[in-house]
Amino acid sequence: MSDQTSGKAVPTRMERFWDSDLWWSFKSHKSAVGAAIVLLLVIITAFLAPVLSPQNPYDLAALELWNAELPPIWMEGGQMPFLLGTDVQGRDILSGILYGTRISIIIGIASVAVSLVVGIGLGLMAGYYGGWIDNVLMRIGDVLLSIPIVLVAILVSSVAQQFLPPAFREVGVAAVLVLAIAMYSWVQYARVVRAQTMVERRKEYVMASRLVGTPARRLMVKHILPNTLTPIFVAATLNFGLAILIEATLSFLGVGMPPNQPSLGTLIRVGNQYLFSGSWWIVLFPSIQLCILVVAVNMLGDWLRDALNPKLR
Amino acid sequence: MMVQPIPVPEDSINATPALDVQGLSVEFPTRRGVLKAIDDVSMQIAPGEILGVVGESGAGKSITGLAVLGLLEHPGRIAQGAIHVGGRRVDTLTEAELTKVRGREMGAIFQDPLTALNPLFTVGKQLVETIRLHTGMSKTEAEGRALELLRSVGIPAPEERLRQYPHQFSGGMRQRVVIALALAAGPRLIIADEPTTALDVSIQAQITALLRKLCDETGVGIMLVTHDMGVIAETADRVCVMYSGRVVESGPVGDVIHNPQHPYTKGLMAAIPSLHDRVEVLSQIDGSMPRLNARPSGCAFHPRCPHAGPKCSAQKPLLQKVGTTSAACWLQQGGTQ
Amino acid sequence: MKFSRKLQSITFGGLAAVLLATTSTAETVRWGAPRDIVSLDPYSYGDSYTINFLNNIYEGLVRYNRDLEIEPALATSWEVVSPTTWRFTLREGVKFHDGADFTAEDVMASLLRVTDETSPLKGNLPAYKSAKVVDDYTIDIELNGAYPLLLNDLTNIHIFDKGWLVANNAEKPTDVSAGIEGYATFNTNGTGPFILESRTPEAQTILNVNEGWWDEPKHNLTRVEFQPISSAATRVAALLSGEVDFVDSAPVQDLPRLEAASNLKVLERTDLRTVMLGFNRRDELVAGGENPLNDLRVRQAMELAVDMDLIQQKVMRGKSRNAGLLVAPSIPGYSEELDTPAGYDPEKAKTLLAEAGYEDGFEFDFVCTNESYVNEEQFCQAIASMWSRVGLSPKLDIGPTAKQTPKRANGKADVYTLGWATLPMLDTYSILVQVLHSKTGNSGVFNWGDWSYPELDKLTQSAAVELDRDTRLQMETDALKIAKEEVIMMPLHQQPMAWAVSNDFSDFPQFPDNKPRMWYVTK
Amino acid sequence: MLAFIIKRLANAVFVMLSVTFLAFVIFRFVGDPVDQMLNEQATQEQRDDLRERLGLDKPFLVQFTTFVGRAATGDFGISFRNQRDVLDMIAERFPATFELVLVATFISLIVGVPMGVITAIKRQSWYAETMQFTSIIGISLPSFVVGIGLILVFSVWLGWFPAFGRGDTVDLGWWTTGLLSHSGRMSIVLPALSLSLFQITLVMRLVRAEMLEVLRSDFIKFARARGIPARSIHFRHALRNCLMPVVTMTAMQIGGLIAFALVTETVFQWPGMGLLFIQAVTFVDVPIMAAYLCIVALIFVVLNAIVDMTYAVIDPRLRGAEK
């Protein structure tokens, strides 16, 4: 009876993955592979920053003003171990970039994670129950979407930072940024999940499960949720890039990370002041790193969107 | 009411078939190798004839229709064979040349009338556009013909309907509009891909009757692609049974239904529950149609065939005349050994 | 039809405006400023940058000349009638921009306005008690005690036209809380060398020459275009590309580049402003816990731990002047022998900290702003870094002035920056009474750390009423000495002041008070 | 239709009320307004007096109602720092931002739509792939980095365009425009370019996605089967069907651009509302922050409502829905 399926050993999860269209599409996309490698490299180096970088740029005691504004190593006056030169505080640019990238990535991931949890949870509820819950949640979303994200982030960030007690300032600023970015982007996930939930809820497999008395919570989590994740996954990847950009923008505008805990945006803002004085390396390298990071993320997200879109296959 | 066919040179009407497909193969290159969706398919449709192409999903019947229209989706391609529409070879035409042939020489009707019409244009606009494109008529002339077409496909109050948008039509009426559009330039051939599947039973009968009538009146040849043997029986003159990308049997409708030659056709006919007699157990063909990337060697049907012999798995049978019909089966062609 | 005519007139109007805009470039200063003035009303906001700019439109009774000596302006002469009464004789024939005559009533109205209860500037005229119009061109000013610095204060008290104030219901300073705009906030009527043509806040303020100015113009300008460009990089770019021809605060790091540009010259000197650090002297630190900053050894250690020479060289590009005293050399009361920077000795600093019982250091808040002083963000980081290296744990808090000032003023800062130029008084007394004096009454307003040194307070109070200049200056110097010995505040440097101007200007005098006086500029 | 409009308006009012609430919370709780208004020398009596005059001693709800009532009439109070009517200040700056956004939008449509169409219909060609790749870079570059780069290259090195400001403006009475003067036109080039870069890629990608979607649809297949030529299919049938999302997004993005322009305005010192806002944030000039928030939201909401209503006019399906 089970004609073509019997006889073959059942593949494991990993084998399934290696054999999947997704993996195959990935392998055949040069740009996606390239982007993944670059991204992996950026992330690994960022998280190995304490090991890799010659200096801890957040440790005030490690900064030596004598080493201020040294050019990159290949230029005249360049000094070991400052491969990419130093800024005006004697902060090693390479170390600053590695640590700054780490902050950017952490804020990006954290804000995506927070907004995912909130967005998926609320989206599932709105989509599954409908009615007034749906109405209230979606109206809140409308309001948040009516205020452009940069504005929300600036306001939240600048307002909330005021209320931070000094003891929490160091962790607090990053947390505030995460919340500021997440506050906006959960709406997007909530909407996607809600729409998808409303579709899935009517599907027959959900009815079949309801017929055997599966409780609503389990229905949502075990049945509906896994089937809404594909578009969410794509959106999350692209939003990760966006979150990094927003964080950089806020820091550039001066309402983000402070100069003694620089993220990439802060490094660019500070470096921008030295653009005309000849110390171009202070602004150039962080800018390049930021662009590389976001381009890689977006390229991967772009590929993922096409690869996971059943209509494009 | 009869549609005036666009005058065609007298001699070509009956002399050449509306459609002549010879040895057509269609391939889809995929990462797991090249899929042969259609394998060596041949069929002819005479003017004024309805050829039913029947088969289960995945048998390649729709792809045959699309290949004739030159509308295979990327990366599908015609690998072999020749297609002549009204005597003109179309499979070698460039896209630009094909564009001139489509609509003018051959029309198409698709399954879902809801999505087949551009929602942003009125029905009249879409009709006039198509008519003028192929006939060079003036706008007023084209409008006149559009009215005539709508009337001929049985749409009441066509003057009013011309100014309406597709969403203002019911499903059956919309399918009539689609048929009118396919007929707009008086083609010799219409590819009707599951034209009744999306419709209710009572409407379905109206549409098949309409197709039958138009075919008789205008002499257009129709390729009726469907999975519903009943529709074929009601509508077609001849039938082509497809299985796994190949034609396994073809012949006049009555003969194929009542006296099928190929084991697959036999099984298929027996599997349809009868409207008249009640049996305890339906005859069934075990298993399911192979996927195109795992087509069995020799006769594609042999793993499911109760009569299969060694030859069946070794060699591909060709379509051979058996009485009034043709079948591709070694049983009919001198045994399975 | 009607519409098209309207459109026509608009277009013609537009064309005319375009023509005007392109023809009036003759002797124009295009001024790229680091920030906008906040108002056109000099009394609405205690902001010296605004007041400095408005001095081109409004004038006081007296003014500083090119050498920063006081000279007559709207008053031609003055005499001290009694220790508490000064009589001013006013200049005749002076006209306001709207044509009204200048009289003693105008001075009276202006004094009332600036000393009004709601005026943010009333602290700038601390000795004022009342005034009395003697005749059209004579006015008496009554003081609440002997006060030698009245003229210095008056340089910055701009004179309004009374009639204009009355007509526009602007006799009182604009009161933000009332929720209405003051007329003087966006209109002017002064006697000065330039007349306001137009103003778009944060975009452009345009002045034209006042042909009817009472004084003999030493300038040849016809127009001043004032444009705030807050981003330093953009400001430099605009200067390099020739879009502006004067920048009054060029970033020090860009000076070599600007000097190298063929069309520009850089004017630099050290500012009168001394930048210093203040200490929280309350019983507890902001974060709680006993306050080590009350221990003199700790403050000394903090001073010794900072390598000001290195900062001068790297952060300030050699442009600043390291200070050992809280006032600049040209300020009366300055003493050269006291002006000895503490020097850099981290070992001794550690020893002192150990002696005080803080060998492991302690945590404290270090509050800086990011735009008040030259390269403030950078030198704060550098200082924090140096302190870290002797074992202290400064928590650096950098933000805009508007956010940091409430923290500093309300005692929510352990260590903070402050710059003091003694302007417009140009006398050590200014810093003594406003910063170093204990917080009592109108004194010690900027004593944000809340310290109290009775001896210093006494010297300050005596200096206030001492009419003999030398005695007074000695008292002031003595007070400074106490401040130095006790490390009440930690002087850092006199910050550099750099203007970059186009070579088209033949004369563009720079003043140590960092005030561009357009009436001395020739192109 | 009427019900639709009313519902749309009700929704808009709800959104505006919520945003106003947010603005009010900022206004009320970001620092003590009294602290911001009075200087350090003020006595406790002065403070209490001011508190009473501002109505800060009233219950929260009363304060909010007053705030909403005044905001509805455009009265956002006067700026702490500039002491001018906040609405006047914003109105003064509005033309600058609006012109910038308009020009940027124009550029993005002119460039983005054709690029989107090309990448959709010639999906496999090298130039389509190049454009697609470039668009990822365009969407990834932070606009401040782009702005700095543009200034460096086109102002400082090449000296072609001004680095800052708006150039000469022409006062039309109710509007000041930089587009009528040469220097104004030169000045807008770089900021508009920098602002539109992101937008171009957005439009391009949207058009591409929509085109691909529409090109796959049955009615396009049917149109091809009728022999409609490719050009007519692409531009008459397909493009028209994907214009609505493009129009929607463009209109919605105008709201977003107005806000996003603050980055560009900061880099190019463009005297628009965004610069005003950023400076207000720096100086904690709360009335301006609150007013800007409300006004941007209002623009957003109004554009949204207009788009929704245009929808009903453009799409025969929605038009016909009311019988």
Add this chain to the structure above:
Amino acid sequence: MNELQQETAPALSVSHVSKVFDVSAPWLNRVLERRPKLFVEAVSDISFTVEKGTCFSIVGESGCGKSTVARLVTGLYATSNGDISFGTGATGRPIKVQMIFQDPHSSLNPRWRVGDIIAEPIREMKLRNSEDETLARVRELLETVGLGADDALKYPHEFSGGQRQRISIARALASEPELLVCDEPTSALDVSVQAQILNLMRRLQDELGLTYLFISHDLSVVRHMSTHIAVMYLGRIVEQAPVEELFTNPQHPYSKLLLATIPDIENPKRRVEAQAGEPPSPLNPPSGCAFHPRCPVALSKCSQSAPDLCPTSAHGKVACFVAQDANNTAMEKAAV
């Protein structure tokens, strides 16, 4: 006595059940346009009983309310009116009901392994005590429906449509029901596969003593499967009869229309002009008998009042004035 009653009591009785959906325009539209609330009676006042071990079918065109009946019976929808009651099962408890769905693609969660899909009812309803027993039961069920035990580890997309429908049946059987509601179980399948599924269902009916409520639009399938048939039109049962009676002697004009228009392979009714007209919208049903605008024999009273479902024969019922009149006349004649 009691036992006897249990034996003969029907598995399912549906009496005067209606289901009304509120499809009103939003509140504001209604107020502004002075439109009343709008309800659609998807199912109106239907009654039928299903005897144990039989197959009761409901046929009709799309939108006639037959799927709604299926969902009402399974409890996915609540009734607006009327009662649905179940007989007593073999164990003495009320009969359990399960459902087989139409679309084998959407009726199985694509992210779940087949084994988990089939085990879900067992786990949810705690029908087995241990995991081992559950898995054994899953294997057993897979084999019952003709699949291999090792298919439990695969995902639905690895199966063909027919196999998926088998999985669907296995899942339905997992909760050990005695009544299966089958909503168009074969309409998405190809003919040869349809035969497999129909045969399987017949086999299971015999082996497990199942009762079917079978919903379909396909008359030939219905004829093959059912013992009783109800024909629905616009929410009402217009005719109800044992299968042979309905096919040989349809009473209602709509039943006649259906039989006349379905394609018949054996006796193609070619060249017969099909009856015009389309089913009316349920939003705006015609007055009286809903079929009257399309009815060739409609009387004037047909547009005024709706006929009740009245018995015409021992087992047959019809809701048509004309058919009832004819019947009465015939009976009178017979009586005379």
